[in-house]
Amino acid sequence: MAASDRRPRYGLLLISVLACLFAAAPIVWGVLTALKPAAEVVSYPPNLMPSRFTLESFRQVWSDSNFPTYFRNSLLVTGIATLTSLVVAVHAAYGLARFDFTGKTSLMLGLLATSMIPGIAILVPLYNLSIHTGLYNTFTGLVIVYTAWNIPLLVWLLKGFFESVPVELEEAAMIDGCSRMRAFYTIVLPMARPGMLAGAIMAMMFVWNDFLIGFTLAVTEDKRLIPYGLYSFISNIGVDWGQLMAATVISLVPVVIAFLLLQKWLVQGLMAGAVKG
């Protein structure tokens, strides 16, 4: 913060260690549980370290439960919904960044307002709507709802990126032989890559982690997504905590990888969400 702390201070180091412990200890405990032999999971008093590490829980949850189905469903829905969200939002954001028309400000504010509607309040109408349109319990229905819920944030985020691309680049491209449309795809879009990465990770996290839509719209075992899948594990009587923690760990792998790879873009995405007011 200030010029006076060029020299590290060890009191601060202690606080950092405590902070890390607070953040990481629950996760570490969960991971160690997943790696324990079944008998040690349910020992009291609990032991931190397993007597031996075993992947038995992982093997069981992957071969003896429906978890692989949930995992595959989540991958599929997250992938497609992220892609469609990006495609729709990128075009809308560019249109709003570059074109001027009456009612544009109201449109932007309206879009913003929809992101303020709490999901829980429209869950029932969405449930009804999905039944009436035959999209209940289909991946298509899930993708449409996730796309719509991602759009406001993505549009606001990407609009900022497009506005920072100098107009002259598009003009140069048009003089170089592009149509306006082609100038967008060949010149502007590649330049908005950081924004698209930030947007993609925001969208991906949201879809992968969402419980409510999956719980409401995808109910049967073969359509279930991970969050509802995990929840249905815990609500069963006689839950196997070792396997449950193993499933949890597996479900974390994609987001943790994405998080570590795209950490800096993610902060940008968060900021866009914060300054949009």
Added chain:
Amino acid sequence: MSGLADSPSVQIVPADEGAARAPVRRRRRWPPTLRFDPMATLFIAPAIVIVFLVSIYPVFDAAVLSLHRTAYAQKVAFVGLDNFVALFSARGFWNSAVNALIFTTGSLVLVVPLSLGLALLLDRNVPFRSVTRTVVVLPWVMSQTVVALLWAWLLNGDFGPLTFLAEQMLGHRPAFLSDPTSAMASLVVVNVWASYPQATLLLLAAVQTIPQELYESAEVDGAGWRARLVHITLPMIKPTFLVVLIQLTLLYFNMVTLIYTLTGGGPLGGTETLAVGVMKTSFEDWNLGRGAALGLIITAVNLLISLVYVKTLRPAGK
């Protein structure tokens, strides 16, 4: 350079004498002259349509639904405001409202100082800062479902490590999630753990935009670290601070997944907030009309909170 030798012919047609010399504003509108450009329409329309269908239409649908008695997702009869009247006169509603208030303010009171402190810490030259930064933010990637499962295991009454630790300290074995009061307390702690990273990241980003010169100048002026915090850091991050405050408030007030998957609103309705009430009324009792009514009430409270947000943010100079 053949053409150059001869003088290029240039002629001028004088402009209308009568035309007033309007000041020329250099307008850099691009692309030129359009009102309803087909490309703009083509680009923007899909987003508008899908958002309208999935986010806006359902609000109106919810409004209609809330005025009906329903049975199995079918509207049975128009009942006017009966659903609202029934809600307001039920003890459960007020119980949920109080729970929502406790949950929201309790979480805020803990998360705000925690994340501000962490943001200031991470802005400093601490050893292993980048590792710390990554680790501290880690809970943020977890879904509320995963957080609920993880903590359900940590707080497990038979084998949970926190149960064990508490037993060592208290001398008796606590049942964190079986008693309404301790369940709410546990829920708040879990929520703090799940939601402080986002606030920390935003505040950190704000703190880092403060120019170093301000601190140096304050130091020259004789300000200690506390004075620098009060007179520079806090005023400079005020806009972000308010955004974070509102984001968190809305997040907590609307939170369903974490509560629903960790405690299910129990025990004895001890952790049932208004938002969880929608879930239970709609999908456990299958009283969709009343669920929709409750959802609308929540939307109204959201609007109220957002209004406060706009009102407080504007004078902050954005």
Added chain:
Amino acid sequence: MTALSLDRVRKSFRSLEVMHGVSFDIEDGAFVALVGPSGCGKSTLLRMIAGLETVTSGEIRIGERVVNDLPPKDRDISMVFQNYALYPHKTVAENMGFALKMRGVAATEIEAHVARAADILGLTPLLGRFPRELSGGQRQRVAMGRAIVRDPQVFLFDEPLSNLDAKLRVQMRGEIKALQRRLCTTTVYVTHDQIEAMTMADKIVVMRDGRVEQVGRPLDLYDRPDNLFVAGFIGSPAMNFVAGRIGADDAGSHVTTDDGVRLPLSRTPAPFVGHRVVWGVRPEHFALAAADPVAIPVTVTGVEPTGSETLVAVRVGAASMTVLLRDRTGLNVGDASRITVSPRLIHLFDEATGDRLDIPPLS
């Protein structure tokens, strides 16, 4: 042969007309500078020629074709932007070859064209770099390379040197001029810097408020400005102006300022006597003549020696003027002195209209 012609070109944004009927023709191979103060419409006009702004009425022809409704890509032009507009995610070679690629030219041929252009501009060692790895001058050169690779009918430059430092600007000025001379491609060059226009162009179009004020060769504009605006705009330091009335007596013709100072004038025919005029002389056309009793009496208010020349600020009656002297002077602030000017270097403008007043010399 005419390469580019504008015929009564007008432009309105909604109800506001910003371009009030501009016409001029440019011969094949000519270098024309569009010059004027900011906001005069010169950039808008260039963008209209490029097809980046629509034409409200009138006609723009490139070669024989009316291009009003053609998109930029079909106009056979290339343009160098003020901020260069290099594609940041493409290498120098890709930037330069992009237009040819859009035209479906074969890769090997593109490479050959790019290599030739790079050779001309000394960019060969930089072809694999990205724009962010280049200095300002190098970016400028790449932008030009991108323009010449195409071999278009017309080059358009939009203030291409304004982002460079002063020294580099002078150097690039020479390079652009030399390049244009070598390629013989018709060029329209927008600048607000009259020195750039004077040194580079074959022909200058001076614009103000969406109108053409004067068109001519650089030195013609300097020697015979059509009106007060052009007289004040071309030349640095700017021409001195004093308002007064033409008079004649036994000593000859003169202009008397409102506070009674007599300014010299060549002999003037009787009909002009009594006319209200603005008397103008360029600072470099004055000479110091302390001993001459009929010279203009002045009071020195400032002296700025630059080494090679000396800029002296003086007061003539109530009016301020600047005098540019080639020699060093012993003048100090507060000194009284006298200055003269050869009558043929005096410009007269009608005070009411601002137009040049050409007085036929008495024989």
